[in-house]
Amino acid sequence: MKKVCTAIVCFIGLVTIAQNHKIEFAEGNWKTHLSSAGKANKLIFFDAYTTWCGPCKAMAKNVFTQDAVANYFNTNFINVKYDMEKGEGITLKDKFGVSAFPTYLFINSEGTVVHKIVGSMTAGQFIREAKNALNPEHTIYGLAKSFEASGYSEASAIAYLDALDKAYESDRRSVVSKLYFDRLEKTSLLEEHNWKLALKYLNNPSSNAFSYLYANRSILTSTYDQNEVDRYFQQVFFSSVYRIKNAYAKNSGIKEAKENAQAIRKLLAENNDYSKGVLAKLDLIEYAAADRWDLYTKKVDEICADTWFYNKSYVAIEAANDLLSFEQENRYKKVLKWADIIRKRNPDLFTQIQLAELRKRVLKRQNKKRKAEVMAQKEKALRKEAAEKMIMTPPILKD
Template structure:
């Protein structure tokens, strides 16, 4: 019995010490780190994280502490990490266009990104993806050079698009997909292999290929199923409207955004989809907000509220009201509150929480701090009640 207990104790000791290494991160300012990595002739592994990011914490706890991961990174890379909301973090976030967390960058001694990984994953996947940094030609950045030099073969284009997708570079992916698919013979786009790739990567409605496919969606529906085909076009255009709005808000890639908006309008005019009214209303509101035409903006929402059959009315009005609070002059806040009161008459729990958040934002903007805090408490209570019912709750809007 004593020998058995001793054996069990040894096994437990071995199991607890089996994973005893982890990635070691260097400390210092970015300029110093970059110079040190260049001197050591190592690629920098740059962990871009935030203190509130759950997947970041999971990776640090469950992946960075695996021996095989630690051995690869400590022996191969120059490891650094920065909180994107503290110290040099915000400047580095902008410099390297970090949009999601966790983001893992691999940077050479010249400060150039040679590989990028976004999101959490298993240790095995992390090792596989990280090793690509040692072969830059297989990364999004290496494939970009190849593609931009004129290699638009399916092998190169698909590898590049796949790398961009993994790096969460959806806008860039759309631009590359447009070049690739627009360069193919039109009839080939209806073939099974190309249609499969289109659904995965072609997210740009201003593409000639997209327009051709949209014009031939009846034929596509016969071959691949009408529901699936219609869903592809609907989802792609809806996501593109969102990208147009984001571009206007950031004042970035505006020419491309205008092209996409014009393409959606043209396609919907030719063959309206179920979501046509919603999409076109969004594009109108985006244009009005960008031009500071808030009278036209508010008149549009008043018309939507008066239309009993308007689809997804609550979603459009709540979003528009928050846009008013974010960007419009203060004199329009009462209009947003009027919309909230109108929606309140038929609102479900989800929308009711959104309206409470909206009212909190209006009160805070008006300098009514105590009332805003009371409204925030009410919103929190509504979320708790919805949670007890097992209902989904909306994310909280920033003030």
């Protein structure tokens, strides 16, 4: 997006001579903020952040303090901010489904989210999105209405999908992309224009359009860049598995999750380089959802024993960390056994960090504080080594 500065904003900046040096956030509880928004007839600008979020800090320091941003937000909104891991923020995080940081919500006095954006951006982009929030036709809610009213036209679909992408609403984006692409003539999906749109927007494996594209991937790879085609299908499958897992974790959207899982199993009935990993992840998700930890641990045992997974230890490591999250104390020894199996394969530095972190988490849960601290120091040293070698490191998990 391009940086913008309207004449009005510039004029205000000159007249006030940088009167506002930062966005001013109101004090009080959520009920008070809703009341204030109603009395002032304004939307609430809601900054959802955490103390460890780097982009959150960068936005607060570099964007919230710019005069044009401060003037615009202080004039047009009731500004509030909540740490999503403290106090009332914990409840509001669940209420509004915040899953990434920073998330910026624009909420009316009735408590309904009318617009949403996620991630850091420039001051110009930030003001532009704030203006969208004040224009009913440009909010996510308004774009949804336009999409339906237009009969799912291309222009309305792209505008709506773009907004959903900015809002990190991958579940809704999946539904909308299916509605749009499944209305197109199947053969037209192979044409360059629609293929480029599918690359960007179509992320639903239960879509008839996606199934058609996957069945005709040989035509796609002979016509377009093969690496791009392969990456697209892998990305859709893996991101869909993540959404399925998230749906079970939230106990929301289970019907669609099951439809996507069924579609993935059908499409990947014929083995390829990544199908085994995708299907294994699906099995683990469904075993956990059914509370079948006997089948879950058996599956991880199979993964660790299968030579195909030799260089794909991430599947077992993720499964082990998930098992810890479900507090399966009687299976902690199993986790350490899996870690030993992976360690004996001489893993790369990235995987060594994951294993050290996994062991640290298990030892803490076993209340073996001294050993846990030793493992924590090992993890720290490995992360430092990776940084010095400019090697990517895995994200730090909560203990």
